[in-house]
Amino acid sequence: MEEVLRVLPEGVKNIIKRYSNVERGGIEEIRIRINRPLEIIINGSPQFPQVDGREYFISREDASQITNKLSQYSLYALEEELKKGFVTIQGGHRVGLAGKVITLNGNVKAIRDIASFNVRIAKQKIGIATPLLSYLYSGGWMNTVILGPPNSGKTTLLRDLTRLMAEGYPKRSIASSKVGIVDERSEIAGCVHGIPQHQLGKRVDILDACPKAEGMMMMIRSMSPEILIVDEIGGAKESEAIIEAVNAGIHLVVTVHGSSIEDLYRRPSIQELIRSGMFKRIVELSRSSGPGTIKAVKDHKGNEIRRTKVI
Amino acid sequence: MKLLGAILIVLASTWAGVEWSRTVSERSRQLRMLKSALQSLEAEIVYGMTPLSVACGHICRQVGHPVSWFFDSFRKKLEEGHSTAYDAWMKSMDEVWKYTAFKSEEKEIMKQLGATIGQQDREHEQKQLQLALIHLEREEQEARNNQMKYEKMFKSLGFLGGVLLVILLI
Structure with missing residues (x-):
């Protein structure tokens, strides 16, 4: 929270300081829009805090x-x-920006006159991947797909899984591995100047803001990872890189948008990957009881190994 | 004895003339320093995308006094946290300007540069810096002309003044 307070203007900072520690812990977003009242989203519900009986503009x-x-x-x-x-x-917190967009040849060049800021508080949930250990590890990590609709906690789960892999889990005598992350959207590790801001263990290398397909090949060529972590795969090029990586003997953990395995069969580039059986485990997430609900863990044939449990 | 006294007088007045002429050359020397500092700043911004405070830290190690004092004070103000970079820029100018040999033209150029510093994208920062450099170039030309004109004059004035004094005293 300290890091967030540092970038906020005095007026907003004072309002945040009024909240109790518990409330502050629940802050998900701080939304700042010019000429409009300050909005703070705490545990999913929006609040417009007041100063001297008026909303803070x-x-x-x-x-x-x-x-x-x-x-x-x-x-x-x-x-x-x-x-x-x-x-x-x-x-690892992230400030989203919106305002007047300047384009060049149809591509976004920059945002000028920034009018909206959305400060999203990053929360690392350490330990949420531990219950999955026995499904994803047997003698070695299995290639895994994490599947879920947006905002279902895919990246959060992926982050904790990365941490488990890089740190190892001595209780079950799982040794630590060299982990390579291709973090195109800077979401898994939340890097600032290439240094991860989340606790991910000491054996992690990150290609921050790197296109996924190219990044995977770069990792394979130069960083000799044992496990590759990639967020939100989809394109044909990425599938090629994944096949390359698996053939190079690297274990993979990826996330995909979609609400069920059937969705994957409908996407041509991913369908092939799933049908080939190179992914031994598919973790389905849903939002039914809040983000991070594990709907099912399936094997490569689509048979369920385990059913709904909330983490 | 007389001769020794005469030589002493001429030496002293020549030295005074040289000192005097140095004040004239100081402005063009400092202008050169300021120009090279701004060129470094341009490189830091355009090629390095270095934040201003870090860039100014590099620059104040590269150039001599009193120009380095300005960049050092600007850097410190940015690190302390000011409302805007312009604010910090102007405050640093107020602090350091009295130790420089610069004239009001340079002050105006730097003021204009400060008004946009750090608030634009790379291209525009570069354009502003180059504009400032062109203006400073012109000022330097003028300063150098003055230097050529007056430097020699002050030097010879010193020497000849000494000779005149000697002749009068003899």
Whole structure:
């Protein structure tokens, strides 16, 4: 939370400081929009905190303070981030940006006149992948697909799984492995200047903001990982890289958008991967009882090994 | 004895003339320093995308006093946290300007540069810096012309003044 407070303007900072520690722990998003009231989302419900009986309206001054602090007074240093529309700050938190978009030849060049900031608080849930250990590990890590609709906790689960793999799990005498992460959207590790902001263990190498297909090949060629972690695969090129990696004897853990295994069969590039049976485990997530509900763990033929349990 | 006194007087007045002429050359020397500092800043911004505070840390090690004092003070203000970079820039100028040999033209150029520093993308930062450099180039030309004109004059004035004094005293 300290890292987040550092980029907020004084007025907003004082409001956040009024919340108790418990409430502060529940903050998911802080939404800042010029000329509109400050919105704080705590445990899924929006709140518009009041100062002196009025909602706190964000001034232009407040917004320029955030921009200055995010960029260390050097907007040009944020060029890449302004193109992608978010800035990752220390602690792995992420500030989404919206405003006037400048395009060049139909591609987004930058966001100018930033009018909305969405500070998303990153929460690492250490230990959520532990109950899955016995399904995903037997003598070695199995190639795994984590499947779920958006906001179902895929990346959070993937992050904790990465940590388990890189740190090992002495209680079950699982040794640590060299893990390579291709983190195209900087979400798994939340890197700042290439250094992961989440606790991922000491044996992790990250290609931050790298296109997935290319990144996987780079990892295989140069970093000799034992396990590769990739988020949200989909394209044909990525499937090729995955086949390459599996044939090189590397274990893979990937996530895919979709709500059931049938969805995967409908996507041509992924369908092949699943049918070939190279992924021995498929973890299905859903939002039915909040993010992170494990609907089922299936094997490569689609047979269920385990049923619904909330983590 | 007389001769020794005369030589002493001429030496002293020549030295005074040289000192005097140095104040004239100081402005063009500092202008050169400021130009090279801004060129470094341009490289840091365009090729390195280095944040201003870090870039200024590098620059103040590269150039001599008193230009380095300005960048050092700017860096410190940014690290302390100011409302805007312009604010920090202006405050640093107010602090350091009195130790420099710069004139009001340079102050105006730097003010204009400070108004946009750190608030634009790379291309625009580069354009602003190059504009400032062109203006400074012109000022340097002028300073150098003055230097050529007055430097020699002050030197010879010193020497000849000494000779005049000697003749009068003899």
